Amino acid sequence: MNFEHSDKTLALIARLTAFMDEHVYPVEAERHAFTHDPANLWRPWPVLEDLKARAQAAGLWNLFLPHEYGRFSPGLGNLDYAPLAEIMGRVPWSSEIFNCSAPDTGNMEVLAKYGTPEQQERWLAPLLAGEIxxxxxxxxxxxxxxxxxxxxxxxxxxxxxxxxxxxxxxxxxxxxxxxxxxxxxxxxxxxxxxxxxxxxxxxxxxxxxxxxxxxxxxxxxxxxxxxxxxxxxxxxxxxxxxxxxxxGRGFEIAQGRLGPGRIHHCMRSIGQAQRALEIMARRVDGRIAFGRRLADQSSIRQDVARSYCEIEQARLLTLKAADQMDRYGARGARDLIAAIKIVAPRMAQEVADRAIQAHGGMGVSDDTPIASFFALNRFLRIADGPDEVHMSQLGKMKIEDYAAAAQRERGS
Ligand SMILES: Cc1cc2nc3c(=O)[nH]c(=O)nc-3n(C[C@H](O)[C@H](O)[C@H](O)COP(=O)(O)OP(=O)(O)OC[C@H]3O[C@@H](n4cnc5c(N)ncnc54)[C@H](O)[C@@H]3O)c2cc1C
Missing domain, CATH: 2.40.110.10 (Butyryl-CoA Dehydrogenase, subunit A, domain 2)
Structure with missing residues (x-):
């Protein structure tokens, strides 16, 4: 097993991180103020188109589309994309800058995979270009x-x-x-x-x-x-x-569409959990209550340690699911995709919850992005298939797998 990213991925991680540092984190507050002003309801934030042009020029564009889509794809696999989606996930709206945001990504995959040449020219081309x-x-x-x-x-x-x-x-x-x-x-x-x-x-x-x-x-x-x-x-x-x-092919298309979409959501959830933990650590390091730093309280340390363990577990599971998708396709990796869809949003919701608690009143405000991470991961436990549906399907799959293995053993 190799736990290192490829050189190509490492280079993209560095480029994307630099882009986020230079162009995205500095405008988070400005974007939040614009989109939460009732006068701007349903108006796209004007700065976004400029950021999209910069991302495209930097080669950070359509990174989500795996190499099996040939001429449409920038040539990455799911395993390459996972750390990149995690970085974008730290600022949830930022994936649109890189033309990597739902629901467009799923629709692009549907059109790339199943569309006729005419459908691809009329709809896929402008979607891939970020024009619609x-x-x-x-x-x-x-x-x-x-x-x-x-x-x-x-x-x-x-x-x-x-x-x-x-x-x-x-x-x-x-x-x-x-x-x-x-x-x-x-x-x-x-x-x-x-x-x-x-x-x-x-x-x-x-x-x-x-x-x-x-x-x-x-x-x-x-x-x-x-x-x-x-x-x-x-x-x-x-x-x-x-x-x-x-x-009669709608169900099949929905399955094909939602598999990759689910793992992308999970990659981004890990980014949110990671950022919530970092923000929490900075806060408790300097905050004094009852004469001690919050960081010196055992319960706070346990929350940080537990969050760190859970993020690492979810990240490894996501990378494994991404690797299996690259090797065997979404169908071949459907047990791991279901597993990560069950694990990642709940994990990110719980990490955000601990970070909220450590911030006191500030935690539920918009002064940090943590409250929005909590809300986002809470609804992700319903969107793209509720937890229980994934558990039911995963449970059924695993019972069948293990029962079939036992039968083979008995027969041999
Ligand atoms: C913010 C947000 C964005 C969304 N975006 C889109 C979108 O762009 N397009 C779109 O089409 N949909 C979208 N959805 C809808 C989402 O995919 C559905 O809400 C989801 O599939 C659940 O369907 P439902 O709401 O009809 O719940 P129901 O099917 O009524 O299920 C209700 C609850 O029943 C329980 N349940 C269901 N099945 C089982 C089972 N087998 N065992 C045990 N319990 C079970 C679960 O707890 C589930 O949450 C979005 C949802 C949200 C919240």
């Missing part, structure tokens, strides 16, 4: 959407078109004025076997029949400029060639 943004419409308020086979939105063939009707919610990114592409999952054939009923279709954002019925807040905050929203689709008509991969 996109949203993924899967979740529905009327059904338990952690089971994607429940989705009810209808996609019905009508001559040379498909007509879409349904209600979606928790749609990230749709409020951003730069969002021009919707990737929608719905049902094309209710009579087909359960995993073949759904399809995925491209819907231009400006198609008639799309209404934002309300905005959703996460723990009371709008996630501006992209936001989360409830979206009504009423007789939304798009050409039949907008279907991705073919009828």
């Amino acid at each position: 943004r996109s949203a993924y419409l899967m979740t529905e308020p009327r059904v338990a959407s952690s089971d994607a086979t429940n989705l009810e939105t209808s996609i019905v063939r009508d001559g040379g078109d498909y007509v879409i009707n349904g209600l979606k919610w928790w749609i990230s990114g749709i409020m951003d004025p730069r969002c021009t592409l919707l990737v929608v999952m719905g049902k094309t054939d209710p009579a087909a076997p359960r995993h073949r009923q759904h399809s995925t279709i491209i819907v231009p954002r400006d198609t008639p029949g799309i209404t934002i019925t309300r905005n959703l807040t996460v723990f009371g905050s709008h996630n501006s400029p992209g936001g989360e929203a409830e979206v009504l689709l009423e007789n939304v008509r798009v050409p039949a060639e907008n279907l991705i991969l073919g009828e």
Whole structure:
């Protein structure tokens, strides 16, 4: 086992760290003030486009897209990308600067993997160039959407078109004025076997029949400029060639899309946990209560030690999952991807919780990013599949694996 990053990755780590130090950390407060000003709701922060141009010029662009995507990819693997995503994760909004932010990354992978040349030219090219943004419409308020086979939105063939009707919610990114592409999952054939009923279709954002019925807040905050929203689709008509991969392939596409997306979230969660721990250590080092530094209290030291252990454990597990993805694909690594999706957001939430406590009142304010890390990792335990669903699937997989091994032993 080799625990060193490759020379190529080490060089990128150095370049990305320098970029963050020079261009990102210094503007965190400015960006926060802009996006939290009610006058700027749903307005992109103007400085971001300049930062994107700088990142592109520095070769820090589309790093998430693995080499199997050939001409579209900058040539990294998941193992190479893991430490880079961790660095970006320390400032959660910064991944957009490098064109590495969800939901665009998942949509780019779908189009790169399954899109026709025409779909790739029309939608993938501007996404890869960072010229447009996109949203993924899967979740529905009327059904338990952690089971994607429940989705009810209808996609019905009508001559040379498909007509879409349904209600979606928790749609990230749709409020951003730069969002021009919707990737929608719905049902094309209710009579087909359960995993073949759904399809995925491209819907231009400006198609008639799309209404934002309300905005959703996460723990009371709008996630501006992209936001989360409830979206009504009423007789939304798009050409039949907008279907991705073919009828009945929606479930398969959702699985292919969410595997890499989940591990990217986990890599970033580790960055947030690491930064929360560093901020906590600096705070307790200088803060005096009852005549002693907080750093001298045993309970604080235990919190720091426990957090350090948990971050290291999660990081190693993430790197192992990334390595297995590079070797065997997302399907071959699905047990480890499920494991890391269970472990990393909860770990980051708990580390953030300890860091909040050590800061006293300051911990729940916006004077540090720790409270936002707590909120982000709390909802990540639901988004991209709730913890329980991953545990159920992982448990089933492992029981089958070990039972099959026992059967082989008995048979031999
Ligand atoms: C901030 C945020 C952003 C999001 N962005 C998007 C987006 O861009 N696009 C999109 O389509 N969706 C998005 N989602 C939706 C998210 O993916 C869903 O909320 C998630 O899949 C769960 O679906 P649900 O809300 O319908 O919960 P339900 O399916 O109703 O499940 C509710 C709860 O039931 C429990 N549960 C479910 N299954 C099991 C089981 N097998 N065993 C035990 N317990 C179980 C879990 O605790 C689960 O949390 C986002 C969500 C959030 C919070």
